[in-house]
Amino acid sequence: MTATATGFAVTDKASRYLQQLCKHWEHNLKVDYTADHGTIVFPKDARGANWPGDGLVTLDAKPDGIAIRIDASAPEQAEGLKGAIERHLDRFAFREDGLKYDWS
Numbered sequence: 086m087t088a089t090a091t092g093f094a095v096t097d098k099a100s101r102y103l104q105q106l107c108k109h110w111e112h113n114l115k116v117d118y119t120a121d122h123g124t125i126v127f128p129k130d131a132r133g134a135n136w137p138g139d140g141l142v143t144l145d146a147k148p149d150g151i152a153i154r155i156d157a158s159a160p161e162q163a164e165g166l167k168g169a170i171e172r173h174l175d176r177f178a179f180r181e182d183g184l185k186y187d188w189s
Contacts, residue, residue, distance in 0.1 A: 087138075088163040092153040094174060094184040099146035105177045106144070106170075121146045127166060129158065136162045142170060153186075 096102060100120045107118035107125065115126040127140040138158035145152040153170060157163035167188060175183040 088155075088157045088160040090153075090155040090157075090163045090167060090188055092155075092167070092170075092186050092188040093150050094153065094186050095150040096178060096181060096184055097149070098178070098181075099148075099151045102174055102177045103144045103146045103151055106173055109173065118144075127169075134162075140166050142166060151184075 103123050104118060104120060107116050107123040110116050110125050111118075114128075114131075117124050123144040125142045125144075127142065129136040129139050136158045140155065140157040140162050143154040143156075151174070155163050155166045155170070157166060167186075171184075171186055178184045
């Protein structure tokens with residue numbers, strides 16, 4: 086079973102936040118990124134978890150915000166990754182009083 090979630094966070098600093106997030110996680114996760122695109126792999130056993138498979142987060146900087154795609158091995162894993170992405174991006178966007186996320 087797989088679970089996919091797509092989201093969007095409106096900001097005029099999409100590239101900056103994408104790069105900050107990827108740099109933040111590249112120290113202990115598999116991360117690839119450019120100024121406009123990034124991927125982050127969350128291992129299935131990260132932080133003591135036991136998911137069926139790894140989670141993949143894909144970020145794309147757009148002129149009006151960050152497009153987010155989560156490919157997870159279970160719906161609960163996708164929900165957890167949504168929360169992790171939101172919490173971390175909001176840390177970088179503190180001057181914007183957090184970002185607003187539109188998930189589907």
